[in-house]
Amino acid sequence: MSRIGYKEIDLPSGVEISQDGNVVTVKGPKGTLSREISPLIKMTIDGNVVKFDRDADTNKLKMLHGTTRANVNNMVEGVVDGYKKVLKLVGVGYRAQLKGNKLILTVGYSNPVEMDKPEDVEINVPDNTTIELSSINKEHLGNFAAEVRAVRSPEPYKGKGIRYENEHIIRKEGKTGK
Template sequence: MSRIGNKVVVLPESVEVKMDGNDVTVKGPNGELTRAFSPDIKFNIDGNEVTFTRPNESQKMKTIHGTTRANFNNMVVGVSEGFQKSLELVGVGYRAQLQGTKLILNVGYSQPVELETPAGTTIEVPANNQIIIKGSNKELVGKVAAKIRSIRSPEPYKGKGIRYAGEQVRSKEGKTGK
């Protein structure tokens, strides 16, 4: 039994849902998101509550049921509250700056790395060693954060690199002399 799929999604007053076959559009104060869902899962909208039902008890339907509910809930939360990921730059001389919509990273390479901000996200640099990515699409925010982190992943010997805020980097012991 899918426990996630059976949970009810409560729609805030500022969120509006439109269904066109298996394409669902969720509109709110932070924007509009559209996604195509499986035609097997049925959406039941009752006032401000949305429930999901599956046609049978097969393993495939159970997984699609839970995934559909989770993705729909992420859309509702994204257009009402939004998502954000924070990154930290750790290392001597590592810094970030924002020029218009371009993020410029100095992370130990011979040239600074420049990244264009993708549509649907905003990037903030409150301090020169901190980056905050915000947006209404959870998947896109996570993908942008992972792309920035992959430019210089934290290394295990000194811990230098770009890491998520609060991420623990397991350090290894270096070489020892004779």
């Protein structure tokens, strides 16, 4: 039984949700998001409450049930509040800068790494070692943050690299010399 799938989504004021076939569209104060959902999951809208139901109890449908509800809930939260991720650059000489639509990372390679900014992700670089990413789409934000982190992921010996703001890196002990 999917406990998450059977939870109702209460729509805040100012949020409109509509369904056209298998495409769900959510409009809110920060923007509009659309997503295609599985035709096996039935979505019903009763005023300010959205409910999800499934036809059968197979394992695949149980998984789709909870996932669909979570995705639509993330869309609702995104158009109301938005999402934000903060990345920190740790290391001597590591820095980030924003030039036009490109994020330029200098992280110890012979050449700086240039990354194109996705359309729906806002990038802010308040100082050389901090990157703030924000978006209404949680999935796109998480994917882009993971791509930026993968440029130089934190290493366990000195902790150098690009990490999320509250990420804890498990440190290893180096070689012990005699």
